[in-house]
Amino acid sequence: MSKNAKFVEKLRETGLRPTKQRVKICKVLFDREKTFHFTINDLVKRISEEFNEKISLATIYNTVHAFEKKGYLKEISINSDKSYFDTNTSVHHHFYDEDTHKLIDCNENDIESINIKKNITGKKINSVEVLIRVASDNQNQN
Amino acid sequence: MSKNAKFVEKLRETGLRPTKQRVKICKVLFDREKTFHFTINDLVKRISEEFNEKISLATIYNTVHAFEKKGYLKEISINSDKSYFDTNTSVHHHFYDEDTHKLIDCNENDIESINIKKNITGKKINSVEVLIRVASDNQNQN
DNA sequence: ATTATACATTATAATCATTCTAAACTGTTG
DNA sequence: CAACAGTTTAGAATGATTATAATGTATAAT
Incomplete structure (x- = not known):
């Protein structure tokens, strides 16, 4: 096909x-x-x-x-300027490169499962998303 | 004073x-x-x-x-519609109530420390943020 | 104290991503 | 093929945010 x-x-x-x-x-x-x-x-x-x-x-x-x-x-969700979309719809997390403004997928194995001990009464968890912001190592931070 | x-x-x-x-x-x-x-x-x-x-x-x-x-x-960062700000500048995570559009702080103890096993060459981690989206338990999801 | 100057505030206009509108077009069903 | 609902389109509208440029104010020097 x-x-x-x-x-x-x-x-x-x-x-x-x-x-x-x-x-x-x-x-x-x-x-x-x-x-x-x-x-x-x-x-x-x-x-x-x-x-x-x-x-x-x-x-x-x-x-x-x-x-x-x-x-x-x-x-x-990365910031309020722009909407980012992802063709990978599975549960996974991201690195966001603040220099290049590019997203990098985080595999299942790159991050330990997240254990949330609190819950909000009457609410169910829809999603848990981790965003890891990275930037060049040798750059000053102002 | x-x-x-x-x-x-x-x-x-x-x-x-x-x-x-x-x-x-x-x-x-x-x-x-x-x-x-x-x-x-x-x-x-x-x-x-x-x-x-x-x-x-x-x-x-x-x-x-x-x-x-x-x-x-x-x-x-929650979505691209609006910018949310927080007077708590320490490292902490959030619940986001999708019904009321309100943020709820997640204390240090509400979430186990996140262990990231991958790293991006030449980049250092600036922040690790978790956003837990919650919504009413008895609501349909369409 | 007064003055000079850089920093702040303001109303309004401009911008930019996104959504709306309503007319024209197209895929599907009978 | 006809009819209809769903889709596309250009351009207008929206709404949050940022720029502009004139006016105002805090501060440091006189």
Whole structure:
């Protein structure tokens, strides 16, 4: 089965019409070896690099949000400037390089399981996320 | 020594002129028992409640950023909509209530120390932050 | 005390990411 | 093929934050 056919199937399975825009965005996001961490701006750039036909910015936003809702993508909170998304939707943590502004995945084995001893009455835990900020070793900190 | 005099001293010590706006903002932020988690909007509301004279929005932004730079405040990343700030600048983690959009501090003892086994070549760890998202137990998740 | 100067405050405008709108278009179903 | 719901689109609107530039104020020198 071709890559495209797989994406069409995936979209249809989750109740999203396989439009040509969505299939193209799937190719950019999911047709790759490694996890892809990106901002909307990164995605816009990739799309314009890979295809001649442009996709409207509104569609890119719509699609990313649709994909997030369907569980294809996960949003990562780093700062308030930008939204970062991750094609790896499993439970995992991140390193954030403050020099390059890039995210690096943290595997299951890179971090010991986190034991939370407190709980909030009437609330259940939806997620536990660890963000490890790193920066160049020889740089001054002001 | 009066509260005001303390704030004046604190400001001067870190090279900030103790203007009346800054002292007022100090009172709102630091003259309280518990840690204060807030957005700029929260702070604006508090100021208008506590004082007759208004402080310009630009000044509030400037002051919060100045205070953050001087280490009086810490920014907490939750999502890209809003910036949250915390008057507790020590290393600690948070619960985020997705129903009420409020932060709750996590004490040292509420979470076991996090052991990170991976390191990024040439980079040092600046911070390790855990965010635990919670929501009402009996609510559907869509 | 007065003055000079650098630092702060202010209202308003500008910016920038994101969302909304409503018209045109397209995939799907019968 | 027709009908309809779902989608895309350009451009406008929004909303948080930042820049601007004029006015005001704390501080240090006179």
